[in-house]
Amino acid sequence: DQQVKQNSPSLSVQEGRISILNCDYTNSMFDYFLWYKKYPAEGPTFLISISSIKDKNEDGRFTVFLNKSAKHLSLHIVPSQPGDSAVYFCAASAGNNNDMRFGAGTRLTVKP
Amino acid sequence: NAGVTQTPKFQVLKTGQSMTLQCAQDMNHEYMSWYRQDPGMGLRLIHYSVGAGITDQGEVPNGYNVSRSTTEDFPLRLLSAAPSQTSVYFCASSGINSPLHFGNGTRLTVT
Numbered sequence: 086d087q088q089v090k091q092n093s094p095s096l097s098v099q100e101g102r103i104s105i106l107n108c109d110y111t112n113s114m115f116d117y118f119l120w121y122k123k124y125p126a127e128g129p130t131f132l133i134s135i136s137s138i139k140d141k142n143e144d145g146r147f148t149v150f151l152n153k154s155a156k157h158l159s160l161h162i163v164p165s166q167p168g169d170s171a172v173y174f175c176a177a178s179a180g181n182n183n184d185m186r187f188g189a190g191t192r193l194t195v196k197p
Numbered sequence: 198n199a200g201v202t203q204t205p206k207f208q209v210l211k212t213g214q215s216m217t218l219q220c221a222q223d224m225n226h227e228y229m230s231w232y233r234q235d236p237g238m239g240l241r242l243i244h245y246s247v248g249a250g251i252t253d254q255g256e257v258p259n260g261y262n263v264s265r266s267t268t269e270d271f272p273l274r275l276l277s278a279a280p281s282q283t284s285v286y287f288c289a290s291s292g293i294n295s296p297l298h299f300g301n302g303t304r305l306t307v308t
Contacts, residue, residue, distance in 0.1 A: 128287050128299030187239035
């Protein structure tokens, strides 16, 4: 039973354009959401997070949007750069790292 | 600052063999955990520890043991390897109310 779903296994965008990665969750107890980025042969690294009391959090080129009623969050990257090419994991928790659930990941390719 | 260090990077085992995956962190984090990553499944929690001497099961604990004798180290033991344990294993640690820091993973193949 996957509580966090990333329905797009891959996404390809042109350099300079916007990348939008989507994530859906089913557990209404989740109140903290994160995005991790993973390069080949490396571990995931934390990118950005949002708590359920907010609907938007921005950090440079990266913005995460949360729609609690739809149980949906998205990561926007503007402008996209070739170095952003990686696998992006969405994660959600109900307050503790040990109840965190991860999506299956979306592979983003940014073409020069 | 090394962060989270995992060894080995690659391992091939025969069915029934045992082995220990090593994990060490130098950030003085109390929380440590082990995940496995399988295609189409995301990262799934195997075991975790909230401090030295304390361990607990995650989503997929069967076939694995852990111990936490020091704050720095959190080894994962496969007691009798099975082909279903072929996966990439990640160790992670975190401080209080902070995101997980992951190691670079161990790719395990069981034949």
